[in-house]
Structure formats: structure tokens, C-alpha cells
Amino acid sequence: MVASGTYGWGEEAESLIDLDSLGAFVTKTVTLNPRQGNPSPRIWETPAGLLNSIGLQNDGLSEFQKTALPLFKNHRVPLIVSIAGETINEFLDLAIALESQSRVDALEINISCPNVKEGMLFGKSPKLTGELVRKLKNGCSKTMIVKLTPNTGEIQEVARAAEREGADCLSLVNTFMGMAIDPRTRRSRLATTFGGLSGPAIKPLALRLVYEVSKAVKIPIIGMGGITSGEDALEFIIAGASAIAVGSASFRRPDAPIKVLEELKSLLNDIGVENLEEIRGTFKDG
Numbered sequence: 163m164v165a166s167g168t169y170g171w172g173e174e175a176e177s178l179i180d181l182d183s184l185g186a187f188v189t190k191t192v193t194l195n196p197r198q199g200n201p202s203p204r205i206w207e208t209p210a211g212l213l214n215s216i217g218l219q220n221d222g223l224s225e226f227q228k229t230a231l232p233l234f235k236n237h238r239v240p241l242i243v244s245i246a247g248e249t250i251n252e253f254l255d256l257a258i259a260l261e262s263q264s265r266v267d268a269l270e271i272n273i274s275c276p277n278v279k280e281g282m283l284f285g286k287s288p289k290l291t292g293e294l295v296r297k298l299k300n301g302c303s304k305t306m307i308v309k310l311t312p313n314t315g316e317i318q319e320v321a322r323a324a325e326r327e328g329a330d331c332l333s334l335v336n337t338f339m340g341m342a343i344d345p346r347t348r349r350s351r352l353a354t355t356f357g358g359l360s361g362p363a364i365k366p367l368a369l370r371l372v373y374e375v376s377k378a379v380k381i382p383i384i385g386m387g388g389i390t391s392g393e394d395a396l397e398f399i400i401a402g403a404s405a406i407a408v409g410s411a412s413f414r415r416p417d418a419p420i421k422v423l424e425e426l427k428s429l430l431n432d433i434g435v436e437n438l439e440e441i442r443g444t445f446k447d448g
């Protein structure tokens with residue numbers, strides 16, 4: 163899959179890769195009302211990584227339904243719409259509005275954005291996550307993926323709470339909160355103080371969390387964080403992920419998701435594995 167926020171809403175993507183060869187297309191997060199996002203600069207490249215503070219810029223739900231959603235009518239790729247609200251009611255309004263859209267296969271509940279005020283409010287709390295998932299599952303029958311934040315010491319508890327209240331799947335990780343300072347001005351390299359770190363720099367951290375969460379829950383996990391190759395992808399699968407997403411790597415090479423898929427197939431062939439099921443979650447500890 164492509165990771166939310168790194169492949170737009172489909173329009174740009176159509177000219178870059180064959181969308182239908184993806185396992186799923188995950189949209190950038192959509193909010194109820196349009197959001198301008200944070201002021202610039204809001205991207206800063208770090209060694210092997212990227213700090214961003216986009217702040218969920220998007221045109222809001224109605225514009226999404228009017229312009230972005232129809233594009234996918236010409237494609238058969240499974241469509242996952244990422245949504246974020248500031249309150250449970252906002253999340254519910256989004257989920258209920260998308261419930262009637264047959265083209266939408268699943269919702270990804272973004273409770274993990276580090277770049278908006280209260281963006282991680284739910285994702286840091288097992289109690290609030292449980293409450294949110296319960297209400298969403300009661301109000302909407304779409305498959306529900308809950309996207310977790312690594313910026314908590316309680317990721318397993320949050321994962322368990324989401325599973326207990328009916329989440330169908332988890333995705334992790336969103337970005338790690340970080341910062342970069344310009345020593346000359348002593349100010350942040352970004353217009354905001356903090357940003358979210360992604361890219362190869364976070365891969366070992368993300369892999370560890372996918373492994374730990376896979377030990378805590380039975381529902382499937384979509385693993386992500388710094389994946390740029392088939393070998394990276396297979397590490398996440400061995401750690402327990404059922405599927406993987408490619409994010410920042412697409413900024414360097416827009417065809418990165420396809421490259422990862424091809425490399426993964428060839429690697430599986432090399433090591434004599436015919437089906438991912440044979441190797442999923444088979445990490446040998448000790």
C-alpha cells in the first residue's frame with residue numbers, strides 16, 4: 163500500500179504508477195472541514211529521514227467526495243480513506259458520510275498525527291481509543307483500520323483497546339515527533355517547533371513496535387516506517403505484519419511502492435517461499 167499523506171488523493175498518483183497494481187491506495191487524511199495546514203517551512207530533510215509538519219492540509223470532506231473520490235471509479239484498487247477528527251463526533255460524521263460510498267473499502271482512523279493540536283489525543287490513550295473505536299463501530303459498518311502513534315509508551319495497551327472494541331486491523335507507525343534547530347538563528351528549521359520523523363531513519367524503531375504490537379493483538383497489522391526495499395518489507399512481515407505500506411520512499415522515487423513489491427516477490431522466490439503466510443510472524447527470537 164501507499165502510506166497516508168505520501169501519495170495524495172489519487173490525481174497525481176494516476177500519472178506516476180499503475181494504481182491497480184497496489185494492494186490498496188490509502189488517501190491523505192481527510193477532515194470534516196478544509197484545513198490549510200501549518201505555515202511553511204514544513205519539510206526538513208534529516209540524515210536518512212524527513213521531518214514534516216504539514217498539519218493535515220486538505221480540502222475537507224465534501225470536496226473530497228466531489229473531486230477525489232470519483233477518480234477511483236476508473237480503478238479497481240481497494241480504496242482506504244484516512245480520516246481524522248478533533249472530537250468523537252467529528253470522526254463519526256466522517257465515518258457516517260463515507261459509509262454510503264460503495265467505492266470506499268475501508269476507513270483508516272488517524273489517531274496519530276503529531277502535527278496538529280490534539281492530533282494524538284486519542285492515540286496516546288487506551289481509554290479514549292477504545293471509546294472512539296466503540297462509537298465508530300456502532301455507527302459505521304466499514305472495515306476499520308486504526309493507525310497508531312509511536313509517540314506513547316503504551317502502544318500495546320492502545321492496540322489492545324482498539325482490538326477489544328472491534329477494530330478490524332491496525333496500522334503502524336505514524337511519524338515520531340522530532341525537531342531540528344538552525345544553530346545560526348537558534349530557531350526551528352520548521353515553522354512549528356516539532357515535526358514528525360519518517361523515512362529509513364525510523365525503520366528499526368517501527369519494526370520493533372510492529373513486532374511488539376503483533377504479540378499483543380490477533381487482528382492484522384499493516385506495517386510501515388522507512389520501508390524502501392523488498393528486504394525491508396519482508397522484515398516487517400517476519401515481525402508480524404500482514405501487509406506493508408511505503409511512505410517517504412515515494413518522494414525519492416515515485417515508483418517506490420511498485421519497486422518494493424517487485425523486490426519482495428523476487429526475494430521470496432530466492433528464499434523459496436511461495437506464500438507470505440509461510441513466513442508471516444516467523445521471527446525466531448533467541
Ligand SMILES: Cc1cc2nc3c(=O)[nH]c(=O)nc-3n(C[C@H](O)[C@H](O)[C@H](O)COP(=O)(O)O)c2cc1C
Nearest residue numbers: 165166167191214272335336360361387388409410
Ligand atoms: C509528508 C508526509 C505527510 C503525511 N501525512 C499523513 C497523513 O495525512 N495521515 C497519516 O495518517 N499519516 C501521514 N503521514 C505518515 C505516513 O503515512 C507514515 O505513517 C510515516 O511517514 C512512516 O512511513 P515512512 O517512513 O515510509 O514514510 C505523513 C508522512 C509524511 C512524510
